[in-house]
Amino acid sequence: MKRTDRQTTTKTLADLYRAIDRRHAVTITYLKPGKTEPTVRTIEIHELRTASLKVTKKGISGGGIVIIAMCRLRGERREFALSGVLSYTVHRIGYVLTMPENTTYEPPAPQPADDARALFFYELARDQDDADYRPRVKLAQTDTRLAA
Numbered sequence: 001m002k003r004t005d006r007q008t009t010t011k012t013l014a015d016l017y018r019a020i021d022r023r024h025a026v027t028i029t030y031l032k033p034g035k036t037e038p039t040v041r042t043i044e045i046h047e048l049r050t051a052s053l054k055v056t057k058k059g060i061s062g063g064g065i066v067i068i069a070m071c072r073l074r075g076e077r078r079e080f081a082l083s084g085v086l087s088y089t090v091h092r093i094g095y096v097l098t099m100p101e102n103t104t105y106e107p108p109a110p111q112p113a114d115d116a117r118a119l120f121f122y123e124l125a126r127d128q129d130d131a132d133y134r135p136r137v138k139l140a141q142t143d144t145r146l147a148a
Contacts, residue, residue, distance in 0.1 A: 001088070004087060005086070009082070016067065016090075018090070020046070024090055024094065025042055025072070026088055027088065028042075028085050028086075031086055033081070041071055041072070041080075045067055046069060048066070050063065050065055051065070064081050065081070065083075067079065070098075076100075
């Protein structure tokens with residue numbers, strides 16, 4: 001058992017990434033936010049990612065590292081904050097649970113085939129990030145100032 005308060009976050013992450021690569025189960029002692037009693041879970045880690053920042057009235061929160069794993073106790077996908085892991089043990093036991101597929105994909109509405117204006121707005125709405133893009137400067141092919 002390795003205690004996270006006695007080693008660097010880099011060492012903890014290296015051990016967890018090694019467990020992902022080798023597909024080894026990990027037992028963690030985890031303290032949920034706002035709780036006083038830790039829980040012990042055996043998990044099968046599938047991903048480590050950084051959490052998004054949230055701006056609230058109290059300030060900025062989030063941005064920590066999140067462990068995405070299958071919990072062997074519940075048999076379902078769970079997320080654990082790395083900051084809540086008190087200790088962990090990497091086992092040589094292989095994975096036995098399968099990660100569920102993402103179900104958040106929604107197919108787009110069918111494109112209009114009869115109206116050119118409707119098709120134009122359909123294409124703009126399909127890519128929200130670029131819908132309002134307008135170049136500030138007219139770019140010419142001979143302009144070499146912007147070359148990478």
